[in-house]
Amino acid sequence: MREVAQRAGVAISSVSRTLSGHPDVSDEMREQVMAAVAELGYKPDLLAQGLRSRASLSIGFVAGDISNPLFAQIARGAEVRLRENEYSMLLTNSLVEPDLDRQNIELLEQRRADGLIVLLVSETHEPTLDALANLTVPLVVVERDLPARIHASKVVSDHAAGVSAAVEHLLELGHRRIAIIGGPDVRPTRQRLESAERVLASHGLDPAALIARNGLFSEEHGAQATAEMLDLAEPPTALIAGSNQIMAGALQVISARGLELGRELSFIGYDDIAVAKVYRPPISVVERDLVAIGEVAAELLLTHVRDHDTAPREVVLPTRYIPRGSCGPAPSR
Amino acid sequence: MREVAQRAGVAISSVSRTLSGHPDVSDEMREQVMAAVAELGYKPDLLAQGLRSRASLSIGFVAGDISNPLFAQIARGAEVRLRENEYSMLLTNSLVEPDLDRQNIELLEQRRADGLIVLLVSETHEPTLDALANLTVPLVVVERDLPARIHASKVVSDHAAGVSAAVEHLLELGHRRIAIIGGPDVRPTRQRLESAERVLASHGLDPAALIARNGLFSEEHGAQATAEMLDLAEPPTALIAGSNQIMAGALQVISARGLELGRELSFIGYDDIAVAKVYRPPISVVERDLVAIGEVAAELLLTHVRDHDTAPREVVLPTRYIPRGSCGPAPSR
Numbered sequence: 162m163r164e165v166a167q168r169a170g171v172a173i174s175s176v177s178r179t180l181s182g183h184p185d186v187s188d189e190m191r192e193q194v195m196a197a198v199a200e201l202g203y204k205p206d207l208l209a210q211g212l213r214s215r216a217s218l219s220i221g222f223v224a225g226d227i228s229n230p231l232f233a234q235i236a237r238g239a240e241v242r243l244r245e246n247e248y249s250m251l252l253t254n255s256l257v258e259p260d261l262d263r264q265n266i267e268l269l270e271q272r273r274a275d276g277l278i279v280l281l282v283s284e285t286h287e288p289t290l291d292a293l294a295n296l297t298v299p300l301v302v303v304e305r306d307l308p309a310r311i312h313a314s315k316v317v318s319d320h321a322a323g324v325s326a327a328v329e330h331l332l333e334l335g336h337r338r339i340a341i342i343g344g345p346d347v348r349p350t351r352q353r354l355e356s357a358e359r360v361l362a363s364h365g366l367d368p369a370a371l372i373a374r375n376g377l378f379s380e381e382h383g384a385q386a387t388a389e390m391l392d393l394a395e396p397p398t399a400l401i402a403g404s405n406q407i408m409a410g411a412l413q414v415i416s417a418r419g420l421e422l423g424r425e426l427s428f429i430g431y432d433d434i435a436v437a438k439v440y441r442p443p444i445s446v447v448e449r450d451l452v453a454i455g456e457v458a459a460e461l462l463l464t465h466v467r468d469h470d471t472a473p474r475e476v477v478l479p480t481r482y483i484p485r486g487s488c489g490p491a492p493s494r
Numbered sequence: 495m496r497e498v499a500q501r502a503g504v505a506i507s508s509v510s511r512t513l514s515g516h517p518d519v520s521d522e523m524r525e526q527v528m529a530a531v532a533e534l535g536y537k538p539d540l541l542a543q544g545l546r547s548r549a550s551l552s553i554g555f556v557a558g559d560i561s562n563p564l565f566a567q568i569a570r571g572a573e574v575r576l577r578e579n580e581y582s583m584l585l586t587n588s589l590v591e592p593d594l595d596r597q598n599i600e601l602l603e604q605r606r607a608d609g610l611i612v613l614l615v616s617e618t619h620e621p622t623l624d625a626l627a628n629l630t631v632p633l634v635v636v637e638r639d640l641p642a643r644i645h646a647s648k649v650v651s652d653h654a655a656g657v658s659a660a661v662e663h664l665l666e667l668g669h670r671r672i673a674i675i676g677g678p679d680v681r682p683t684r685q686r687l688e689s690a691e692r693v694l695a696s697h698g699l700d701p702a703a704l705i706a707r708n709g710l711f712s713e714e715h716g717a718q719a720t721a722e723m724l725d726l727a728e729p730p731t732a733l734i735a736g737s738n739q740i741m742a743g744a745l746q747v748i749s750a751r752g753l754e755l756g757r758e759l760s761f762i763g764y765d766d767i768a769v770a771k772v773y774r775p776p777i778s779v780v781e782r783d784l785v786a787i788g789e790v791a792a793e794l795l796l797t798h799v800r801d802h803d804t805a806p807r808e809v810v811l812p813t814r815y816i817p818r819g820s821c822g823p824a825p826s827r
Contacts, residue, residue, distance in 0.1 A: 233566040240587045252585040254573045412772035436769040439745035
């Protein structure tokens with residue numbers, strides 16, 4: 162560090178502040194120091210630094226299933242923002258098992274992660290909630306509603322806006338038997354269902370007429386619920402799939418039965434993944450900016466990491482309904 | 495540790511060996527120790543342990559683009575296997591920029607990762623190759639051919655098998671103008687192209703007749719190359735897309751032009767993602783077991799981490815061609 166300070170022509174304390182990511186370092190100072198670091202080939206031993214300062218410069222990301230494109234995009238947004246701020250991301254995968262969320266949270270705390278971003282499998286698994294309530298590092302919760310005893314900032318989507326626009330579109334097209342295939346009982350599933358019911362009620366229709374089937378965020382659930390609904394004596398004329406996996410499962414059944422979307426059945430998916438854009442006809446979706454969710458989660462968390470006294474905040478990001486050819490007039494009976 | 499040893503009725507050294515992941519610990523010993531750890535609520539401070547033993551119990555994963563489902567599935571396989579062995583995964587994302595690969599490799603080394611798994615953007619970016627050659631921890635390279643100076647185990651796919659079967663199928667269907675849209679000049683792209691040419695030659699056809707367009711692993715390249723090829727005076731009658739992003743881009747153009755796959759154009763994608771299964775008609779693909787690639791990479795790396803003297807190995811995993819409705823007889827002229 163002394164050599165770096167001499168080469169950069171600055172104080173040793175300035176080198177230390179720059180390398181530890183202290184916020185009060187001017188761009189000019191940072192440039193001088195980093196140029197000297199590069200010239201000298203100096204490699205700070207970050208782990209030893211972490212032990213001294215109690216900062217590991219790593220952030221834990223607890224994801225329910227990283228092979229799901231939704232999580233992967235959120236993780237991508239978070240990782241980029243963290244790296245820009247000299248933090249690494251420790252990624253764990255809970256394989257859709259609530260108790261693995263708890264284990265991963267505890268593991269990341271033992272690894273001295275400086276903070277956690279969590280996208281939980283369940284909102285009600287008590288051991289996980291206890292682990293979060295006992296955390297001594299800052300926490301940002303993504304797309305979930307947790308009890309008040311958990312001190313955390315939140316990044317959520319305004320699912321009501323997108324789903325309301327979608328249901329309004331279906332009503333305009335004359336649909337009255339509308340079905341929604343939901344995931345497990347977590348914030349996005351509840352918000353989608355509640356906003357759909359609210360739109361029906363606002364048009365003087367019976368919210369109970371909405372056909373809803375909740376289950377897992379999985380292709381299997383999407384396929385099974387779709388088959389079951391299409392086999393009803395009075396099948397729905399429009400179907401909303403409440404996740405990209407549910408959409409993929411639903412489309413397998415729809416394709417296998419040779420149903421023409423937009424004519425025989427109207428269909429709306431969630432989120433705007435490749436299959437929605439290239440399906441024939443293209444599929445209407447409710448989308449959200451997944452990378453932005455990750456970026457905002459990382460920014461919020463770093464604010465808390467730098468100052469543990471910052472009050473928790475809730476950031477709500479928009480959703481948007483994109484109408485496409487998969488929605489058409491309700492078939493006449 | 496003394497309390498844990500007393501409670502478990504074993505020596506303190508046995509507790510230490512169990513908690514540090516030493517290979518010579520019996521299952522019975524591990525169970526006794528972990529039960530005592532659980533009963534006492536003992537939280538080993540893993541970072542401090544790491545500093546003493548020079549082991550951080552973390553593995554770095556350098557991925558070109560974690561929002562690509564291919565990388566996400568490989569990362570998932572690796573993370574599960576690592577966690578089963580008490581290791582965490584530090585995930586970095588190179589945003590398809592070769593120099594970010596280098597930066598991420600150096601960062602992970604500074605973080606004292608016990609080993610690295612890398613899925614590089616480029617096989618020839620010298621600063622990255624230098625960083626890998628200078629690594630002091632074990633390395634596993636996925637789906638890339640690197641110079642011999644880099645001491646590493648490898649996990650690769652036998653792309654030749656899947657693509658050969660695909661091209662044989664197209665020839666049987668009467669196709670003679672076959673196009674392949676490749677990615678950048680890395681092992682999978684080369685293997686796919688070479689094996690396609692070899693099959694043509696083995697049938698007495700001119701390998702130069704293969705229409706090839708290499709570019710990025712991106713939707714944009716897939717769309718642009720597809721449009722360009724379809725606009726040729728003699729367009730291809732069959733198209734092979736050499737990655738899931740290239741497939742998504744190609745399908746956007748095919749859908750926009752209203753081309754009926756299997757009749758007007760035959761089409762083969764790579765890998766077996768959701769869109770291939772639900773497209774109408776379903777799309778023939780060459781698939782590989784991505785989760786297994788991640789699992790094997792993690793297993794190999796842990797072998798090296800536990801014994802730095804283990805000789806490097808190369809594991810080749812199979813690919814498989816799945817014919818579906820997107821391939822049909824060549825249209826007669």
